[in-house]
Amino acid sequence: MTPLTVDEAFWRGRRVFLTGHTGFKGAWLALWLTRMGADVTGFSLPAESPSLFDQARVAELVTHVEGDIRDLAAVEAAMQAAQPEVVLHLAAQPLVRLSYSTPVETFATNVQGTVHVLDACRRIAGLKAIVAITSDKCYENRETNRPYREDDAMGGHDPYSASKGATELVVSTYRRSFFSDGATKVASVRAGNVIGGGDWATDRLIPDLVRAMIAGEKPLIRSPDSIRPWQHVLEALGGYLMIAEHLFHGREWAATGWNFGPAEADARPVRWIAQHMTQAWGAPGWDQPDGPQPHEAKLLKLDCTKAHAELGWRPAYTLDTALTRIVEWHRHVADGGDARAISLAQLDDYRDRFRRALSQKGAA
Template sequence: MTRVLITGVTGMVGSHLLDYLIDQTDWTIYGMLRWRSSLDNISHHVRRINSGDRINLVYADLRDSMSIDHAVQSALPDYVFHLAAQSYPKTSFDSPLETMDTNIQGTERLLGALRRHCKEAIIHVCSSSEVFGRVSSDKLPINEECTFHPASPYAISKVGTDLIGRYYAEAYGMCVMTTRMFTHTGPRRGDVFAESSFAKQIAMIEAGLIEPVVKTGNLDSLRTWADVRDAVRAYYMMLTIKPTPGEYYNIGGDFTLSVRDMLTKLIELSKYSSIEVKTDPERLRPIDADLQVPDINKFRNHTGWQPTIKFEKTMVDLLNYWRDQVKLKKDFLTR
């Protein structure tokens, strides 16, 4: 029986990957999470968890070597999706050392444990498009060979993650592949990210919980948008279609527009007729990666992957997700 380990299984991407693997494979799945992680994103699988029905949870922290070693020995995976990280760029400005320990040394701890216990595993290391950071317009679209110019402690940590993955492939002959996924979103996206924060605020406005004002950071950033459900399908294809040790791929959508235009679309989808937009200085980063447009030809040519979910559906599903979350909270508060 094929065994797979997903680190960060309760996050947006990890939970959607879990959904995909449950639907598309017969693999036995080990999901790694911290003891304090919320299970909300995987609660619809609760009857399967630790019941002998394919889904097993293993508790570990990327900053704790012994727990990582134990998780790897429990799972002994054939495939690994390393998604766990301190993934919030703005938070990284306040907690740079924690971010770097989690993302850089955490990746080292995980790959070291895999080298000791299941060296033949096929491994995906999730880096980030943020490694490219400040890119000049003449270098768009961004290909895999574009120079790294990270614009946050998070991005710096992902440069380390990226390089560690390739180092293990080259130094130890392990089948490690690295992705730089560009902006991807959808249901379960954390509200610290721009589009999810906007959707949550709009849902709260519709529910009468806050004034009709959406607070924003930088709206001028240009981004290519993908749906998280397309992203996890890409990750699966990378590990199962001619996996190539040491390869690294840019992955992203095919629809590009600014954060400002994305917010306009969300407001157009709202049930509320008049919403004001205000810049909140607390939401601005000291420096921003403001041109995130990928060249995905390398990955597309290798796997045949194409994004299939349209931008508007992603925005509708994201807004409906937050409407459901806000309704649950409102119902709880008014009992």
């Protein structure tokens, strides 16, 4: 049985194909994988500016291939060149509000792009594990207080959420149609609202807060009463890596859908996050924008009982600690500090805490 932690020896020298490595989550995952000695090929669109990818100089650590997952030939060529043993598919159009103005691009990237990645995987002889990252927003959200379980219905009000629900159906179809009897195992993973240093995306709460605070302005908070399952990005990534290891070792029970989210107490309203971030930074509070806003779910929680029980996975950070790390990261970089150095220091701190959290569970 694989130990109840991320097995760093397993990843040393392991050939990994990582899509979306220029994005926020992908850059953090590339840092973690290369820190363990993995041989990472990243396939993604060029990084936007600013980005963790550029600030932490991730391109120096991986085989960096620029390409679009909507281009099957490009995906196939890069994957054939890399000959991966593990594929981690993160590339996506990740923003709810952007999906209202770019629905065609959102569906093409998130749904057809996933088809391209999975289809290219069919022709890699030594491939053992595929982890497709979707979203907690893949569920048909009825905005009740009951957290969503892995067997709940897929759905989505906005184009982004619907595209992630459809992506889950694609993953399930490929798992059952093409990977059910072979050596390659496929899982999908659904994380809560991930936060962390180096996220610069437009229309996300933490980046919007950081940009305003650096500029000395009051942030504008759209939906202060919306509740989300907030968690540090490294919490989700640790779960992804654990799943990949189990898939590689041929464990059929791991080839399914998985939720990774925070403790129930850390599913907090937006206003709570805004208050804690502005206080930690010493910023002068926040305001709400005028006028109607596009629909976004007001309540969303994840049930992570399955990951707790079957993987032994559990969060290593409280939400307070996660917010402290974000402020530390952005203050360090804003003051001229090295982004890779602070990222690796935070990664090493998290890995130690993660090992301790999981080993305590394993000994219980």
